[in-house]
Amino acid sequence: MGKVRIRIVKRTARELLEKYPDLFTHDFQHNKVVVSRLVETQSKKMRNLIAGYVTHLVSLRLKREAAAKQ
Structure with missing residues (x-):
């Protein structure tokens, strides 16, 4: 199971990215x-939740790009 995040965190992180x-x-x-x-x-907690989700999304994007190159 994944980590549960509220909608505002996900929406804000995606918009920033x-x-x-x-x-x-x-x-x-x-x-x-x-x-x-x-x-x-x-x-601070909200800021950290958004930053954490952004970090997660960036890591996923980097993994996908690496997989596409192979």
Whole structure:
């Protein structure tokens, strides 16, 4: 089973990746700083949830690109 995330986290993370695909990496700490600059969140926890999901999506994208090359 996967991790359950609320809709606002998923939607915000996908929108950020659409608008700024080059700003995010597979490093959570870097993504946390970028998310805090781009989004005014209600709490640190929300910021970290968004940054974590962005990191997850970037990692998936990198794995898919690597698999496509082989």
